[in-house]
Structure formats: C-alpha cells, structure tokens
Amino acid sequence: MADKKNTIENTLADRSYTVSDQLRFLGSTFYGGAGSDYGQTRAWLGVDPDLGVLPDVQARASTSPEGSRQRDVSIGYGDLGRFTTGERKEFEGRTAFDRLSGRVGPVEGYYERSEGQQPFDTQTDLYGGTLNLGPFRLSGEKSKRTTDSISPERREFYTTPESEEIRKSVALEGSYPVGTGILRGSLQREWSKLNFPQSIWEEERASYSPPHKTGANIGWGGRLGPAELLLQAQYNKLRGQNTEYRVEGGIRIPLN
Secondary structure, three states, rough: OOOOOOOOOOOOOOOOHHHOEEEOOHHHHHHHHEEEOOOOOEEEEEEEEEOOOOOEEEEEEOOOOOEEEEEEEEEEEEOEEEEEEEEEOOEEEEEEEEEEEEEEOEEEEEEEEEOOOOOOOOEEEEEEEEEEEEEEEEEEEEEEEEEOOOHHHHHHHHHHHEEEEEEEEEEEEEEEEEEOEEEEHHHHHEEEEEEEEEEEOOOOEEEEEEOEEEEEEEEEEEEEEEEEEHHHHHHHEEOOOOEEEEEEEEEEEEOO
C-alpha cells in the first residue's frame, strides 16, 4: 500500500511541534541605527529571525571624511557564514563587489571579487584568513588586480593585454596583560609585484617587484598611579633603504 502524506507534521497537532515553535517562526527581531565617529557616518538596518534555521539580513551604508561611500546588503548566520554584495565609490570611481566570509572555531576566512569601470575596467580578487591563538592573531591576505590598460584597437598586438598588480601580506599580532595595563605588539611583512602587458614581439611578460616592506611595533598602555600612560616603539624597513625607528609616548592625568 502506498505511503500516505503526513498531514500533521510541523502543525500544532504534531506533538514535537509546540506553540512556542509556531510563534518563533512568525516572529523576528528588527534593529537599526545611525552614528558618526571622527567624521565617518554610518547607518544600518536588519532583521534577525527568531527561528535559528533562517538567516539574518543586514543593510548598511557609510561615508568617510575623504568622500568615499559604501552601501551593501548581506545575508547569513552571524559571523559563521555570510554573503555580502554592494558598491563602493572612491576617488577611482565606482566598484561593485561580492564577498563570502565565514568562521569555524579559531579560523576566519574571506573571498571577495570586485569590478570597476574607472579609470579602466578592473577586476580584483581578494582572499585571506585569520587564525586566533589565544593572545596571538596570525593573518594573511593576497590580492590580484587586473586592469584592461590596452585600448580595443590595439589589443590584437598583445598576447596578454591586461596588467596585473599582485600584493601579499602576513601579520602576527598579540596582546597580554602586564601590570596595570596591556602590552601589545605586531609584526608585518608585505610583498608586491607588477606584471605589464605582453606584446606579440616580446618573448616573456615584463614585471617589476617593488621593495619588500617590514614593520613592527610594540607598546604598553595602562594606569600608573593616577595617570594614564602610553608608550610605543615602531620599526619600519623598506628593502634597500634606511631603517626608520620611532618612539612615542603620552600621559594623561584626569583633573577630577
């Protein structure tokens, strides 16, 4: 005999489906707000369904003092998994982007593709990740920007008409309580490479690698008696050039 369709599953006649489940399915949490900080203005609006199997939706818009703007819409489950699509407007022009991001335990990752039309048609692929190890944070990022720098009339003379800009970076950051304050430090390294268009008369593609950058800083901030103290030392090195050192400090004493 053929199986009959279960007509009571996920209804109030189903013992495993309670009145509370029905109300949670119909209910959602709406939120929104706006704010300004150091000249940057932000606004956001979202809905978070109370039923955990449904994703939340967010809409955001922001402007900076330099005139750049961004607006986007995203859908996902908090930081566990999220898809974001939107548009940025900067001095180079408008750029549309799609971004995937997620987190599993101490590991976070993201991938983004963006496309712009000014001053040339560009496409950028950006991906990276972070590993959180207690007081330490290890992160890495790589981007590849392709630009159509050859006009359509001359493209027949090039085997590779696009130019590429490739950037890589890795950073190690950490913080730890020391005394009455927090000791913070970081170490960064950056690489980049430029690949130029290759004409039909060239045997290989010309490229250029700018000097690598290395930077480090360490600092301590906290209370020393009635005063708030901040000390910081920085190290910057551009390959082939002189090393730059900097030491900064500040103290603040509340009047009341």
